Amino acid sequence: MNLACICHVMSTLLLVTGGSLLLPITCSLFYGGDDLWPLAVSACVISSAGLLLRLFFRHFSDLSFREGVLVAASGWVIISALSTLPFLLHGSIGSFTDAYFEMMSGYTTTGASILTDIEALPHGLLFWRSQTHLLGGMGFLTLTLIFLPHGMGSLRIFRAESSPGQVITREKFVARNRDAMIWLWAIYLSLNILQAGLLLLGGMDLFNALCTAFGTVSTSGYSPKNASIGHYGSAYIDWVVITFMFLGGITFLLYYQLLRGRLGSVVANTELRWYLVLLSAFCGAVSLDLWAAGTYESFAEALRFGTFQVTSLLTTTGFTTADYERWPQAAQMFLFVVCFIGACAGSTTSGIKVVHYVILCKYLVGAIKKIFIQPLSVVSVRLNGRPVEQAVIDLAVCYFVVNIFMVLLGGCVMVLSDRLDYLSAMSAVISSLMNIGPGFGAVGPSENFAFISDFGKWFLCFNMLVGRLEMFSVLIIFFPAFWRR
Amino acid sequence: MNLACICHVMSTLLLVTGGSLLLPITCSLFYGGDDLWPLAVSACVISSAGLLLRLFFRHFSDLSFREGVLVAASGWVIISALSTLPFLLHGSIGSFTDAYFEMMSGYTTTGASILTDIEALPHGLLFWRSQTHLLGGMGFLTLTLIFLPHGMGSLRIFRAESSPGQVITREKFVARNRDAMIWLWAIYLSLNILQAGLLLLGGMDLFNALCTAFGTVSTSGYSPKNASIGHYGSAYIDWVVITFMFLGGITFLLYYQLLRGRLGSVVANTELRWYLVLLSAFCGAVSLDLWAAGTYESFAEALRFGTFQVTSLLTTTGFTTADYERWPQAAQMFLFVVCFIGACAGSTTSGIKVVHYVILCKYLVGAIKKIFIQPLSVVSVRLNGRPVEQAVIDLAVCYFVVNIFMVLLGGCVMVLSDRLDYLSAMSAVISSLMNIGPGFGAVGPSENFAFISDFGKWFLCFNMLVGRLEMFSVLIIFFPAFWRR
Numbered sequence: 001m002n003l004a005c006i007c008h009v010m011s012t013l014l015l016v017t018g019g020s021l022l023l024p025i026t027c028s029l030f031y032g033g034d035d036l037w038p039l040a041v042s043a044c045v046i047s048s049a050g051l052l053l054r055l056f057f058r059h060f061s062d063l064s065f066r067e068g069v070l071v072a073a074s075g076w077v078i079i080s081a082l083s084t085l086p087f088l089l090h091g092s093i094g095s096f097t098d099a100y101f102e103m104m105s106g107y108t109t110t111g112a113s114i115l116t117d118i119e120a121l122p123h124g125l126l127f128w129r130s131q132t133h134l135l136g137g138m139g140f141l142t143l144t145l146i147f148l149p150h151g152m153g154s155l156r157i158f159r160a161e162s163s164p165g166q167v168i169t170r171e172k173f174v175a176r177n178r179d180a181m182i183w184l185w186a187i188y189l190s191l192n193i194l195q196a197g198l199l200l201l202g203g204m205d206l207f208n209a210l211c212t213a214f215g216t217v218s219t220s221g222y223s224p225k226n227a228s229i230g231h232y233g234s235a236y237i238d239w240v241v242i243t244f245m246f247l248g249g250i251t252f253l254l255y256y257q258l259l260r261g262r263l264g265s266v267v268a269n270t271e272l273r274w275y276l277v278l279l280s281a282f283c284g285a286v287s288l289d290l291w292a293a294g295t296y297e298s299f300a301e302a303l304r305f306g307t308f309q310v311t312s313l314l315t316t317t318g319f320t321t322a323d324y325e326r327w328p329q330a331a332q333m334f335l336f337v338v339c340f341i342g343a344c345a346g347s348t349t350s351g352i353k354v355v356h357y358v359i360l361c362k363y364l365v366g367a368i369k370k371i372f373i374q375p376l377s378v379v380s381v382r383l384n385g386r387p388v389e390q391a392v393i394d395l396a397v398c399y400f401v402v403n404i405f406m407v408l409l410g411g412c413v414m415v416l417s418d419r420l421d422y423l424s425a426m427s428a429v430i431s432s433l434m435n436i437g438p439g440f441g442a443v444g445p446s447e448n449f450a451f452i453s454d455f456g457k458w459f460l461c462f463n464m465l466v467g468r469l470e471m472f473s474v475l476i477i478f479f480p481a482f483w484r485r
Numbered sequence: 486m487n488l489a490c491i492c493h494v495m496s497t498l499l500l501v502t503g504g505s506l507l508l509p510i511t512c513s514l515f516y517g518g519d520d521l522w523p524l525a526v527s528a529c530v531i532s533s534a535g536l537l538l539r540l541f542f543r544h545f546s547d548l549s550f551r552e553g554v555l556v557a558a559s560g561w562v563i564i565s566a567l568s569t570l571p572f573l574l575h576g577s578i579g580s581f582t583d584a585y586f587e588m589m590s591g592y593t594t595t596g597a598s599i600l601t602d603i604e605a606l607p608h609g610l611l612f613w614r615s616q617t618h619l620l621g622g623m624g625f626l627t628l629t630l631i632f633l634p635h636g637m638g639s640l641r642i643f644r645a646e647s648s649p650g651q652v653i654t655r656e657k658f659v660a661r662n663r664d665a666m667i668w669l670w671a672i673y674l675s676l677n678i679l680q681a682g683l684l685l686l687g688g689m690d691l692f693n694a695l696c697t698a699f700g701t702v703s704t705s706g707y708s709p710k711n712a713s714i715g716h717y718g719s720a721y722i723d724w725v726v727i728t729f730m731f732l733g734g735i736t737f738l739l740y741y742q743l744l745r746g747r748l749g750s751v752v753a754n755t756e757l758r759w760y761l762v763l764l765s766a767f768c769g770a771v772s773l774d775l776w777a778a779g780t781y782e783s784f785a786e787a788l789r790f791g792t793f794q795v796t797s798l799l800t801t802t803g804f805t806t807a808d809y810e811r812w813p814q815a816a817q818m819f820l821f822v823v824c825f826i827g828a829c830a831g832s833t834t835s836g837i838k839v840v841h842y843v844i845l846c847k848y849l850v851g852a853i854k855k856i857f858i859q860p861l862s863v864v865s866v867r868l869n870g871r872p873v874e875q876a877v878i879d880l881a882v883c884y885f886v887v888n889i890f891m892v893l894l895g896g897c898v899m900v901l902s903d904r905l906d907y908l909s910a911m912s913a914v915i916s917s918l919m920n921i922g923p924g925f926g927a928v929g930p931s932e933n934f935a936f937i938s939d940f941g942k943w944f945l946c947f948n949m950l951v952g953r954l955e956m957f958s959v960l961i962i963f964f965p966a967f968w969r970r
């Protein structure tokens with residue numbers, strides 16, 4: 001285990017985080033809130049820690065896969081802990097557990113909040129809260145990689161951070177890794193700026209436009225308003241947010257290929273087609289149900305609210321424009337199912353993801369045919385026109401099954417720790433494991449996570465991290481074989 | 486497609502069903518109810534239909550796998566339809582849909598009822614209702630096989646009827662098939678008689694003892710009393726029923742091996758160990774929770790009620806002694822999880838079954854290790870001390886995933902057709918697909934299925950059949966490749 005190397009990466013991580021506090025500090029200066037000194041002190045503390053660590057661990061060599069996994073898992077844990085500093089110093093969030101939950105929820109793009117009155121926070125802190133989405137959405141550590149010396153280690157971190165998606169789509173950048181990261185980040189930031197611009201055109205001020213964009217493109221869901229996007233009550237803003245949630249759910253490599261003029265690989269992308277079909281089907285079903293039940297007066301209204309909520313939950317964003325727990329039961333059932341889908345692999349979304357369903361369905365049909373009807377046939381799963389190897393099928397199966405197991409077991413843990421009703425308990429686990437944010441029942445869209453016990457909050461934080469790192473980069477740490485030489 | 490052969494098997498099936506009506510007729514004669522002539526007429530009609538069919542299709546040759554599947558699927562559908570005759574002629578169940586639901590629920594050992602007052606039925610009809618469990622519990626068609634000319638066709642039906650369990654455990658009888666069936670049935674009937682005897686000792690009358698035993702060993706759950714086993718309010722009866730539900734959940738081949746003195750293969754049985762561990766763990770957890778929450782005064786009481794309900798749901802029996810929806814939330818969450826487990830393959834139980842979890846867990850651990858930690862390792866799953874082949878792993882994965890998909894999709898169908906709340910909708914699908922009987926919410930232990938719409942009832946019947954035939958013997962009929970030469 002090359003601890004020096006891990007510390008070197010950590011120091012970069014700390015410096016990036018410390019530096020990124022400059023934006024909320026600027027915001028605080030502009031609005032003149034009392035959160036200036038907490039933000040400034042935090043920036044100093046985090047940057048100094050980073051510099052100190054860098055002094056001791058100047059040397060960087062290649063990372064092994066094991067070190068990459070440890071960096072990924074511990075990086076998120078440590079940065080979330082340090083990011084609580086502004087809130088604790090300012091006093092707007094009293095307990096460390098609450099602040100940690102809020103930050104982990106931000107970085108993992110979950111967007112589940114313990115704040116009962118979001119709008120009471122000063123602008124600088126709100127900006128810092130939303131900015132965690134910007135950092136976390138693209139895979140937190142990828143940002144660090146841009147500042148690291150070149151080397152294969154970067155790719156290892158990148159794969160440890162969002163491994164199954166990257167492995168499965170096999171859409172790896174051929175260019176050098178750092179260039180790849182820069183491209184990814186450029187596309188990501190452009191989408192954020194584009195959305196903020198469109199929101200400004202809709203009459204939002206710059207602060208809200210930026211915060212909302214940070215929460216949308218990263219499919220995260222923190223809003224500076226208590227009523228989420230519902231606060232603005234504007235159809236234009238709703239449709240802009242729907243569009244960018246949808247765009248955030250597309251594999252980012254496809255944008256890169258589009259920029260390079262490779263339209264063919266976008267058209268050939270199996271997952272994108274399924275994503276479009278699934279999204280349209282559920283948006284249509286929920287909108288029709290809302291219209292038929294008379295929840296909204298016109299079909300245009302039903303379509304607007306239905307499409308917003310389906311897109312928000314399917315892409316694991318978690319924004320809300322309506323209390324969907326008052327919707328007809330069929331619409332709620334569809335939303336419950338949608339929570340299990342997730343968007344495309346290699347996007348900013350979390351959840352089970354469409355590609356796993358594509359592989360799973362094709363594998364199921366092939367395997368049943370082989371076992372029962374045509375014993376001599378070969379189970380072949382094709383993705384993007386190419387056959388998929390057995391390891392990838394295994395991974396998709398494991399990913400799906402472990403998700404289901406974790407929801408059922410996690411539900412048991414939550415009822416025991418919090419005496420929630422079991423639907424709310426499972427829903428809390430689903431919404432944190434899939435990084436969605438709001439759930440059903442006691443953790444529904446009009447509620448928050450403030451009432452959860454400390455143990456429950458730490459357990460949900462663990463689920464958020466497991467979900468964000470796509471299960472296995474966290475879970476394999478618990479395998480004894482992982483630690484053996 | 487050898488239609489003549491299929492008709493020959495059907496004729497045997499009709500004759501067996503018609504003949505089996507002699508027992509409820511005897512019961513009706515003894516109690517002198519007004520259900521004598523409906524039962525007698527039904528027996529005549531069904532037997533005559535069987536005889537007529539036999540006259541036209543005397544010849545029996547071997548069945549192909551495809552014909553075996555068709556016999557299995559259509560046999561259950563047709564016999565359920567004909568078995569409604571006594572109820573329709575007597576008028577105690579007015580609509581054909583309701584009567585069909587009751588009979589399909591009986592034969593598939595689900596035990597979900599549309600009757601609001603069970604005790605209002607005359608004794609003959611109640612006996613007929615419970616007797617469907619006796620016929621269905623051991624795999625309905627296996628009984629027919631005893632009366633068929635010898636041949637490999639029998640094995641094919643047997644495998645089509647409870648295929649995955651049989652394939653997976655690879656515990657095939659080496660003796661000739663008909664002998665095997667006779668052995669299975671002898672063990673099964675002995676268990677029924679033994680339990681009825683023990684219930685008689687507890688002060689039950691013969692009628693109730695037989696009906697209760699039919700519902701227990703077949704892990705089905707119809708009781709002649711409205712309050713199910715709770716009616717008797719006796720700890721002795723509770724523990725007898727717990728014991729025989731547990732015994733009904735064990736692979737029947739193990740009894741056969743025990744009788745032959747092969748204790749080794751019982752001890753080596755992986756599934757049996759996991760079944761014991763899972764059952765004890767959940768019984769313990771629920772009992773402790775009930776005791777800690779003060780739901781029952783003494784620990785003995787909590788253990789009795791907790792163990793009963795966990796065993797009842799885990800073995801997919803569905804008997805109740807308490808309204809568990811008034812229990813603490815943690816206990817309910819455990820019960821919800823237990824519904825997904827099911828007992829051993831090759832037993833009278835349905836549901837996902839322990840063996841699939843054993844294979845799935847071993848496969849998950851192996852695959853994750855191979856993908857992430859030791860790329861050169863081989864994913865090997867061992868069961869009963871022997872390695873398991875890839876086709877069996879595929880089958881276990883397919884079985885689990887298709888079950889989960891069917892619960893989520895079925896929930897959508899049920900909310901649309903019945904405007905149930907989505908928890909009740911999913912629960913109705915779970916309880917019919919896993920052949921459990923009671924569920925949660927609107928289909929909870931103190932409710933019944935009378936209020937479900939006609940479409941909903943037919944859809945649940947379909948789920949019962951799919952669950953009882955272990956998914957694929959029904960589902961592959963919908964594959965175009967199944968019908969191709």
Ligand SMILES: [K+]
Nearest residue numbers: 110220317436
């Ligand atoms: K989210």
Ligand SMILES: [K+]
Nearest residue numbers: 595705802921
């Ligand atoms: K049952």
